[in-house]
Amino acid sequence: MSTLLNRLQELVAGSTVPYLSFNRDIVDKVGRTTGLLVATYVVTTASRTLPIYHFIRAYSAFFGPLSKYPGPFLAKLFDWGDGYYDSPAGTRYLKLMELHKKYGHIVRIAQNKLSISDKDMIQQILVTDDLPKGHNYEAYQIDGHPTMFDTTDKTFHKSRRRIVSPAFSLRYIGTMEPLMRTATANLDGVITKSINEANAEGREYAKVDLWMMLQHFAMDIIGLAAFGTEFNMVTTGHHPLTTIISNRLKFTSFIGLHPKISRWIPKSQDPYLVNFMKDVIQRRIDSGEKRQDILDYLIGTLNTKSEDDRLKIDDIINEVVLFLIAGSETTSNTMGFLFMEMLNNPHVYEKLRNEIDAIEMEEGQTMLQNNQVKALPYLNAVIEEALRLHPANPGGALRRTVNDITLVGKHHIPKNTTVIAMSMATQTHPDYWEEADRFMPERWLDPAEAKENAMAWFPFSAGSRNCIGKAFSLQEMRICVSNLVKRFEFLPIESSMEDAKDRRQFITLGIAKNTFKVRAVLRT
Numbered sequence: 001m002s003t004l005l006n007r008l009q010e011l012v013a014g015s016t017v018p019y020l021s022f023n024r025d026i027v028d029k030v031g032r033t034t035g036l037l038v039a040t041y042v043v044t045t046a047s048r049t050l051p052i053y054h055f056i057r058a059y060s061a062f063f064g065p066l067s068k069y070p071g072p073f074l075a076k077l078f079d080w081g082d083g084y085y086d087s088p089a090g091t092r093y094l095k096l097m098e099l100h101k102k103y104g105h106i107v108r109i110a111q112n113k114l115s116i117s118d119k120d121m122i123q124q125i126l127v128t129d130d131l132p133k134g135h136n137y138e139a140y141q142i143d144g145h146p147t148m149f150d151t152t153d154k155t156f157h158k159s160r161r162r163i164v165s166p167a168f169s170l171r172y173i174g175t176m177e178p179l180m181r182t183a184t185a186n187l188d189g190v191i192t193k194s195i196n197e198a199n200a201e202g203r204e205y206a207k208v209d210l211w212m213m214l215q216h217f218a219m220d221i222i223g224l225a226a227f228g229t230e231f232n233m234v235t236t237g238h239h240p241l242t243t244i245i246s247n248r249l250k251f252t253s254f255i256g257l258h259p260k261i262s263r264w265i266p267k268s269q270d271p272y273l274v275n276f277m278k279d280v281i282q283r284r285i286d287s288g289e290k291r292q293d294i295l296d297y298l299i300g301t302l303n304t305k306s307e308d309d310r311l312k313i314d315d316i317i318n319e320v321v322l323f324l325i326a327g328s329e330t331t332s333n334t335m336g337f338l339f340m341e342m343l344n345n346p347h348v349y350e351k352l353r354n355e356i357d358a359i360e361m362e363e364g365q366t367m368l369q370n371n372q373v374k375a376l377p378y379l380n381a382v383i384e385e386a387l388r389l390h391p392a393n394p395g396g397a398l399r400r401t402v403n404d405i406t407l408v409g410k411h412h413i414p415k416n417t418t419v420i421a422m423s424m425a426t427q428t429h430p431d432y433w434e435e436a437d438r439f440m441p442e443r444w445l446d447p448a449e450a451k452e453n454a455m456a457w458f459p460f461s462a463g464s465r466n467c468i469g470k471a472f473s474l475q476e477m478r479i480c481v482s483n484l485v486k487r488f489e490f491l492p493i494e495s496s497m498e499d500a501k502d503r504r505q506f507i508t509l510g511i512a513k514n515t516f517k518v519r520a521v522l523r524t
């Protein structure tokens with residue numbers, strides 16, 4: 001085999017073909033790439049030696065039901081994982097954007113995979129047909145134990161979601177406002193301290209890493225709400241649990257893109273984390289203390305009468321770890337992008353500040369409360385627009401067909417196809433949005449326009465697998481953003497604004513350098 005490959009490389013690289021040697025470098029690269037592709041093809045199919053397999057594969061590539069969908073030529077032949085498009089790491093969603101620009105609303109990105117940016121098709125995939133999640137999500141499971149997020153089994157999901165949902169109801173989230181205000185007050189304290197220190201040194205403003213501070217803030221909130229623990233990330237910058245989970249996250253984002261490799265990698269929950277959580281849960285049970293938080297609700301399910309409504313301690317641990325992964329960077333990065341957009345669009349910043357400054361404070365009241373900000377039209381519009389242009393999961397949600405389906409009555413998709421509801425491409429598509437790439441919160445102020453584009457905006461996904469933490473994160477963002485806008489003036493730092501243009505998605509959309517510094521001045 002290697003002789004054959006060497007011969008092939010030699011041939012293409014030109015050493016035995018004089019007329020090809022005029023641009024050795026390019027030819028050499030082509031040779032290596034071809035060799036690699038042939039090798040990959042041969043290795044991945046070596047185990048499938050039956051000739052019929054190759055016949056079916058070739059048939060499916062060029063004549064099968066997916067052959068009519070456009071896409072890169074090689075995508076017809078290979079059933080590669082999404083990792084193929086992720087070079088450099090974190091840019092898969094940008095590659096898919098380019099492919100949608102080139103090929104349209106439906107793109108065949110692998111032999112058995114379509115990426116879709118048509119809002120009506122997405123409505124059908126996520127809501128009407130409510131297709132199950134793709135098998136790649138199983139790569140995230142720890143020791144084969146599924147959570148609400150990574151299960152692909154509809155029955156398991158329905159049951160787990162039913163048990164956990166009350167902890168995310170609007171009423172229950174309302175009772176968690178004090179936790180969110182505590183974390184916001186800590187954030188305010190740290191920024192104020194930086195400004196006071198800068199003033200004492202004769203500087204008008206402090207340079208603060210708003211991005212990192214918001215990430216720490218969101219971790220603190222999940223710490224308080226789901227782990228029953230003060231992570232103190234905002235004040236100290238580290239906690240062993242968040243370090244363990246952040247490291248897991250990096251690993252997770254890799255295996256999510258390479259699900260075929262993942263099945264060979266053993267995954268288990270970190271023993272420190274398990275013991276820590278068991279200890280927190282046991283202490284809560286022993287003390288009989290009642291708290292208004294997610295953990296308390298989950299602990300309450302340990303002893304419910306019906307087995308169907310019961311969680312085990314390990315289930316609780318796996319679910320709360322998931323909340324930290326799914327609920328912290330998603331929320332903090334959305335707020336980071338929101339502030340970045342306001343610094344790029346000072347008129348938006350001013351309009352929001354005016355709306356917030358108009359709220360009357362009670363005597364002695366120092367912080368804005370949820371009931372004062374939850375229905376502010378412009379604040380909500382700014383958040384919705386930030387979620388449109390910077391969805392936490394820009395590369396989209398993967399679903400799979402379990403039967404043949406026909407999308408919007410026209411497009412036949414066979415059983416066992418993976419379909420991606422590609423959020424970034426849909427949420428910035430000129431078919432649906434005027435001046436699609438501009439940050440224009442005003443577009444959300446007209447209810448008719450907002451309604452028309454309902455399914456072209458799905459940053460929290462939709463259907464039965466939509467984000468359970470949507471209301472939680474919206475409440476957190478409204479409280480945090482309104483209070484920061486009221487208390488501080490943030491001003492851009494040019495180099496930081498420039499660096500922040502380099503975006504990457506590792507699970508969640510972020511900035512490549514994971515930092516975004518601004519100048520901060522006290523307003524009140």
Ligand code: HEM
Nearest residue numbers: 148149323326327330331392397459460461465467469473
């Ligand atoms: C701006 C903030 C957030 C955004 C944009 C967001 C976005 C999403 C999206 C797009 C999904 C579907 C993912 C998929 O199908 O692959 C999802 C699911 C999920 N999110 Fe969020 N999320 C946010 C905040 C939160 C928070 C605060 C929590 C918890 C505290 C949370 C917990 C979850 C869970 C548990 C799921 C899985 C739900 C299921 O499959 O039933 N999220 N989120």
